[in-house]
Amino acid sequence: MTSSTPRVHSRRAGRRTVVAAVCLVAVLGAAGASWALLASGPTAASASATDQATTGRHTSPVTRGDLTETWTYAGTLGYGAPVGIPGAAAGTVTWLPKPGQVVHRDEPLYAVDERPVLAMHGTVPLWRTLESGDRGQDVAQLNHNLAALGYGVVEDDVFGRRTLAAVRQWQRDRHREVTGTIGVDDVVFVDGDVRIASVEGQLGLPAEGDVLRVTSTRRVVVVTVGQQDADRFAVGTAVDVRVNGTGDPFPGKVIDSAPVEDTEGGAPKVSATIALESGDRELPAAATAQVDTVGRTERDVLSVPVAAIVAAGQDEYAVDVVRGGTTDRVPVDVGFVADGRIAVTGALREGDQVVVPS
Structure with missing residues (x-):
């Protein structure tokens, strides 16, 4: 169920307001809200209705504890919303991964003219060719990736001498042309390891538009x-x-x-x-x-099942309490509603048995 659930607010003062809360309980199941009762003390375990042989009616104990409002929503388990990987490299697509494949740092996302375009971790897209002397968040991402791959760089946002040396070595290790620069033909910054959700590009066509759609792993x-x-x-x-x-x-x-x-x-x-x-x-x-x-949570309150509340007059409420084989109607003020129970104040004690219509 979704979140079109109406809200239930408790007010200990103002009985007319409480009337709406009590009436609303009748439709809580259809509305999509649920509540949890965090009761304390030994009577919490006996909160289910029991059949009283002496009265022939169902009763339930008055309990003391915390009433906590809980809202339930429907969701879907998956890998999150896919995001597109633009085909920024110039040339013809010559290799694409399979849907469901996981691509880690420094592994190919796709290939153009038989040149793999590798994944690097980062949230800022590569919007320029990175070269000696550049500064910025994209450079910081490059340095972080080179360090994670074991190259000796300073993890700052400067493309300095150590970054230049590391880029050249990285290119040698991958049998690429040693240029000392990094561009869109070389890497794509993605937000961590990614899972291929779908393949949009086609082999033999230019790398244009989104060539892949990926999700988190x-x-x-x-x-x-x-x-x-x-x-x-x-x-x-x-x-x-x-x-x-x-x-x-x-x-x-x-x-x-x-x-x-x-x-x-x-x-x-x-x-x-x-x-x-x-x-x-x-x-x-x-x-x-x-x-x-x-x-919301109401702490340390006495509560009874909502069904135990009876009208005792205009804007007045009560509960029927079974004591010593007799039933007394006890006036109560009603408040916060949760898990089919309602907070009450009046001449009640924890453990009193109240009549709950079957």
Whole structure:
């Protein structure tokens, strides 16, 4: 389910406001929200309804603990959104990788005129030919890659003498013409190791447009939500992810959040990318998933099942409490709603049994 879920806010003052919260509970399942109860104390384990032989009615205990609002959204497990690799090298495409292939640093992404164009790690595209005396982030990326490959360079943003010597040696080691410069015929900067999502170019044609589309090599979950729920997926937010068929939830963290282009004029949406901490557990290449985000928490409150609340008059509420074989109607003020339970205040004690209509 997606994020069109209405929000539930609790207010201990103002019973008219609470009426809406109570009524809303009836449609929570259809709306797509769910909640978790973090109860404390020994009565939490006995929170399920039990059949009371003395009354013939179902009851449930009043519990004390934390009520936490949790929102569930549908997502998709995969490798993230593909990005294009432009064919910047001049010439005819003579080799292309296969979809699904992983390309590491210093490995070929494609070849033009039988000259491999190699992958280097970096986020700034190579927009010029790098040569001695140049400065900039692209030079810093080049130095970082040369150092990672074992060449003796200074990891700064200057194309100095040591960078020049390293570039020349790199070219010799790969049986290339030794020019001491690096251009678009030599390398492509990509954001880490990449997985080939699709091959767009064709052998025998010029390297024009996107020749490849690539993704990250790590599996991520992508969730698309309405703009009104974007704050729940701010970068850095911790979430729980349940991947269908893999058992217990995985811890996850939002690593990217960006607007979704809508060519049909619909409501604004945001696409959030979530990295998983899967440990030693295996993940499928693709699957559906559910993502839980945590909202408000009410600490150390008494709560009862929402179904236990009865109308006691205009804007007044109560619960039926079973004590010593008799049933007393006890007025209560109602508040925060979570996981089908509602916070209550009144002449109640933890462990009291309240009637829950079957």
